[in-house]
Amino acid sequence: MVMEEKKISSAVIRRLPRYYRYLGELIESGVQRISSKELSARMKVTASQIRQDLNNFGGFGQQGYGYNVQYLYEEIGKILGIDRNHNMVIIGAGNLGKAIVNYSDFEKRGFVIKGIFDNNPKIKGTKIRGIEVRMMNELTDFIKDNEIEIVALTIPKEAARQIAKVVADAGVKAIWNFAHTDLNLPDDVIVENVHLSESLMRLSYTIANRK
Amino acid sequence: MVMEEKKISSAVIRRLPRYYRYLGELIESGVQRISSKELSARMKVTASQIRQDLNNFGGFGQQGYGYNVQYLYEEIGKILGIDRNHNMVIIGAGNLGKAIVNYSDFEKRGFVIKGIFDNNPKIKGTKIRGIEVRMMNELTDFIKDNEIEIVALTIPKEAARQIAKVVADAGVKAIWNFAHTDLNLPDDVIVENVHLSESLMRLSYTIANRK
Structure with a gap:
């Protein structure tokens, strides 16, 4: 091609x-x-x-x-590489994690959410859109067993930095990062950042500098 | 300056x-x-x-x-214009809307969420982080009475296109758009888009075209 x-x-x-x-x-x-x-x-x-x-x-x-x-x-x-499926895992079953899981368009485009992980034992085993919430100690095995290609991080920044390393060590090469921090990972790991605060600041910049 | x-x-x-x-x-x-x-x-x-x-x-x-x-x-x-406060309203009290309301960092940076709006009468009057969920018919008055500068749209695309016009007519000049569509608005209305699907596709592009 x-x-x-x-x-x-x-x-x-x-x-x-x-x-x-x-x-x-x-x-x-x-x-x-x-x-x-x-x-x-x-x-x-x-x-x-x-x-x-x-x-x-x-x-x-x-x-x-x-x-x-x-x-x-x-x-x-x-x-764009969406002519085939990509298995994905969401870390963090908070509102943002839930929003991503419930957004059916991602699955239509081939991003298949295989698992959701959280560190809150109270929600262990509950389901979001039919997908089970699992605890973090299962993460590494789950990634390997399910050929996970993409991990989305919807957790606070300190946790994101730690988990990103765990995930990269488990062989994941693509991270979708919503935490308000850069992840320092080996160069062969691709990170796509969604920094909402920065987006909001660009908006306020434009408001402040209009006319 | x-x-x-x-x-x-x-x-x-x-x-x-x-x-x-x-x-x-x-x-x-x-x-x-x-x-x-x-x-x-x-x-x-x-x-x-x-x-x-x-x-x-x-x-x-x-x-x-x-x-x-x-x-x-x-x-x-x-x-960046964050040395002063910006009053903000969230349209859509779904998971994404809730995630934004609950993210305390925005408020620390001066983005003050004054109201949350939804079209589901079942959640009318409920509160998210102490902020009341209101119905859409109150929106225009609320924007004017509360000097709202920024409106975040966390609703499906058809609704987003409609509501964006309502909001612009009410005098709002800055829209933070999470809907998977472009909003066709007058040029003096600033739109900052957060298109999550596109972010995910850039990730899959990089996966597909690596090495």
Whole structure:
């Protein structure tokens, strides 16, 4: 595939899930093909940006015809690695952990939540969306037995730093980190951070510096 | 102030909350001053990047002395607009809404949650961290009476698109959007998106394209 021959910029990669979302919405509304100009109007991105971005992947458009929506959707899905399942575990059965477990869209995209872990013995064995809450001492074995690829950390920062190491030692190479801290892990472990405080501060920055 | 005289790149702004977080951690551990070199080692950013970033704001460092941690922390706080309070409302009292309400760090940084709104009459009048859950028909008046600056949307996408318009009409200029959709709002309304699905797809992209 073309994508493996060249380095794609992280800016393009950041935009891909958004293309994927828009194309999914187009499919839902029965649109079969779309020009870069129409897609541009919907996404509020310039048509030339769209063409340039999609050219990174060999380009799926044809002059005068536009893009085949279904095809492009599937190709971007493959590029994003969501054409196959990823087994996932959630650490922390608090509100945020529950929100993630209950969000059915993740599973639709192939992120299969296999287990939920917490350190509160009171909720041991309870279920969230049918998935059992387990205690932390089972974590390492569970990761190995269930071929877990992704671990989401929805726990306080001190715990997150500790558990991230445990999880990396158990062979997990991808961590979805919601704790308000950076995790210092070996370079081969990918960390995707969702720092809500920082997002909120960007909002207040824009409020403070408006006009 | 210098910051108002020039346009600061969005890349720098994206990094500021991270500086703020690290400086906060340094203060907690009693560190009073730090060189760009030391800060660089902790943050895994080059020292020259740090100097360049902080120079955008007039630069707070002194050759041979380094940065005064407390001063720099406060100055970045001012730039981020968190030296004053922002009244906030959460729409959606589901797990994600609850997670935000229960996260006490936001309030510490001046984001004061004044109200929680939902459309489920069964939870009307219940409280989350002492804050009453109200029904949507009270929203517009509440926004005006309580000088609400920020509205967080933790509701499904169709509802989010509708409510965003209601909220913008009520005069709110800043929306923190967790719904998996773009909100089409007038340009003077700032939207900060937290698209969890997209974050997860970036993770799967990196898994798929590793090595």
